[in-house]
Amino acid sequence: MNATRVLVIGGAGYIGSHVVKALLDKKCAVTVYDNLSTGQRCNLFAAARFIEGDILDIAKLNAIMAEGFDAVVHLAAKKAVGESMVNPQFYAQNNLNGSINIFNAMVDNGVKNVVFSSTAAVYGMPQYLPLDESHPLNPMSFYGYTKAEIERVMTWFARLKDFNFVALRYFNAVGYAADGSIRGKEKNPQNLLPIVMEVLSGKRPKMQVFGNDYDTPDGTCLRDYVHVEDLARAHVAAIEKLLSEPKSHIINLSTGKGTSVLDIINAAERVSGKKVNYEFAPRRAGDPATVIASNDLAREVLGWTPQYTDIDEIVKTTWNLEEK
Ligand code: WQD
Secondary structure (H helix, E strand, C coil), X not given: CCCCEEEEECCCCHHHHHHHHHHHHCCCEEEEEECCCCCCHHHCCCCCEEEECCCCCHHHHHHHHCCCCCEEEECCCCCCHXXXXXXXXXXXXXXXXXXXXXXXXXXXXXXXXXXXXXEHHHCCCCCCCCECCCCCCCCCCHHHHHHHHHHHHHHHHHHHCCCEEEEEEECEEECCCCCCCCCCCCCCCCCHHHHHHHHHCCCCCCEEEECCCCCCCCCCCEECEEEHHHHHHHHHHHHHHHHHCCCCEEEEECCCCCEEHHHHHHHHHHHHCCCCCXXXXXXXXXXXXXXXXXXXXXXXXXXXXXXXXXHHHHHHHHHCCCCX
């Protein structure tokens, strides 16, 4: 992919910075566009050009898009499920309007290919398992709705314009670059593994396990945890696919394997050699017992398989970053 010109919007964020690293490893010419609202300067790579900008700034988006890119990776979004239910206007503005601004700027400037960060949250409560890409979309949060809606907008743009996309539906993203090159941990984390890490390092006194009476082997919820470096590699494969064959796809990125909340806690205890201070609490509203997805399409279309399969190894890449 020598010198392939890629614009990574949201490239200073958690997943975006790992995508930038993977693209640089493939010798792409990378430009990062990020407003640093949740992205962090310490996640920027010297080898990638950085432009501080917002996806609501249409003039700036057009100016950058006019330079011409082989592909865009769009990861800029607000992603807190709870917040999206309290402040949907903010999510409508950032996620919906911001994405439309990007796609309009692409079409108006002849940029044809985009890889989009979508999510398992588009599916809602599973009607069957493993989830595949034909499963009905019933998002249970406004956040999930925005991602499903953006997929629909892209589907129409692909029908009407010279526009191709790959939407990657991430399951539970975890871990950090194993080589320690990405040091900016998410601030105010809301997901399980970062919370476990904060308990281990003493930043939180204790945590709650939401529900131990689910119909699962140990009574706690099963999720499909996929390592962020595996996610990042899929973006590279998606760009290669778009450049070789101008066709659009919607693809799950998952391992196909379920890991329970207690499995994560036990792995964190093994890796750190410390005890996690937790208590069982009532179920959290809206949590499905099990979320596991098929990755057959990712294998078939992108030739992608997750490399990280051992939960201890995954947890280790996160623990390595924690100040202990
Ligand atoms: C995982 C498991 C909790 C915290 C969310 C979004 C989804 C996607 C990924 C963005 C669940 C349990 C958690 C805690 C706990 N995000 N848990 N105690 O809910 O599977 O998915 O993040 O696209 O859209 O919904 O992830 O990390 O919140 O929870 O027991 O303090 O850990 O109940 O079973 P979730 P999570």
